[in-house]
Amino acid sequence: MQNPDEKPSGISNPSMKDVARLSGVSKMTVSRALRAPDSVSPETLARIQEVIESLGYVPNRVAGNFSLNRTTAVAIVVPSLGNALYAATMQGISDILEPHGFQLMISDGGYSLEKEEKLIKMYVAERVCGIILHNTNHTEKARKILLNSGIACVETGDLCANPIDMCVSYSNFEAGLAMAEHLISLQYRKFGFASLPVSWSDRLSERRRGFVMGLERAGLSMDPRLVLEVEPGLESGAHALGRMLDLGLPLDAVFFAGDVLAAGAVIEAQRRSIKIPAQLAIAASDDNELMQNIIPSLTTVRFPRYEIGSQAAELIVNRSLGVPSETRCLNLGFEVIQRNST
Incomplete structure (x- = not known):
């Protein structure tokens, strides 16, 4: 019998059998602990839970229903279903999956790593054949669950130095x-920057870090009072610019890391x-339809969101085949679009 104190290592896609072996109990005892915790002793339950945690094991809800132990569903978790930015990515995914007979399951992570972890655990339990995550930073537990699940995973929000499995994106830093x-080439020298809270997303912190680095390489800097983090929405963008202007500091260009804020x-x-732009230049990022039609039209960074979705789906379909x-990692790049606001 396996020593209960032995630390598991290198177990991919852990099973109930692995949990039982490392806990020093039978599979039936593990099953009872999962279904009716009160039916096993507190000591045994604690030992089983410790092994489950260390393995990143997730019970299989569909094991009795699918002979291949996988469904034909692909899950995507985005930070917010209310953000239209993700529509193109989801369309790209759907356009690839549907002809191959796959179903798309969509969830809102709510800019919360803890909520994302719960969704990942749920999808692994459902034995989806692939998971697409916009986030590239995750809780340690979520990462362990995905690494051990054997399920294809594609991250899309940023190029990853160490992806869980695969990555299709662009560099927010770049x-x-x-x-x-681009703004420096247009002779702007006094800058402001605004974004959603960088604690919500490493994508935002990387975009800001890249912008600051670009200024530093040109011997420029931003007054810290002109670097703001705000809530989502048009009014937040308006309020952010108002706060900057009310400071009375020199300011000739502001980069908003989001189109709606801009x-x-x-x-x-x-x-x-x-x-x-005669008195103040405004630049944005993401290039949704609003940016092209607002007056003046906004200079922005365009990301290939549809292509990111379709390429991510292709990777999962290919893995299943x-x-x-x-x-x-696939780097699909980006494009700076010059318009009338700068």
Whole structure:
């Protein structure tokens, strides 16, 4: 019998049998502990739970229903279903999955790593054949569950130095850097920056880090008072620009790490009769349809969101067919779009 104190290592896609062996009990006891915890002793239950935690084991809800131990479902978790940015990615995924007979399951992670972890655990328990995550940072437990599950996983929010499995994206750092270089080439020198709270997403912190690096390479810097974190929405963008202007500091260009915030800033500038770009330049990122049609049209960074979705889905379909991927990470890049706001 396995020593209960032995530490598990290198177990991929752990099973109930592994939990039983490492806990020093039978599979039936593990099953009872999962289904009716009160039916086993507290000491045994604690030992089983410790092994489950260390393995990242998730009970299989569909084991009796599918001979291949996998469904034909692919799950995607995005930070917010209310954010239209993710629509193109989901469409790209759907357009690839549907002809192959796969179903798409969509969940809202709510900018919460803990909620994402719960969703990952649920999808692993349902034995989906693939999981697509917009986040690239996760709780340690979520990462362990995914690594041990054997389920294909694609991260899409940023290029990963160490992806869980596969990654299809662009570099947020390089995007921020490119926008800084673009604005500097247009002779702007006094900058502000606004984004959603960077604690919500490493994508935002990387975009800001790239922008700051671009300024530093040109011998420039931003006053810390002109670097803001705000809540989502048009009004938040307007409020952010208002706060910057009310400081009375030199300011000739502001980069908003989000289109909706930038659109709100345009509205605020118009309220104050500030001419864009003659008196103040405004740049954005993401390039949704609003950016092309707002007056003035906004300079922005365009990301290939549809292509990211379709490529991520292709990787999962190929994995299910036994076709190996040529690379773990696909860099689809981005494009700085010059328009009338700068």
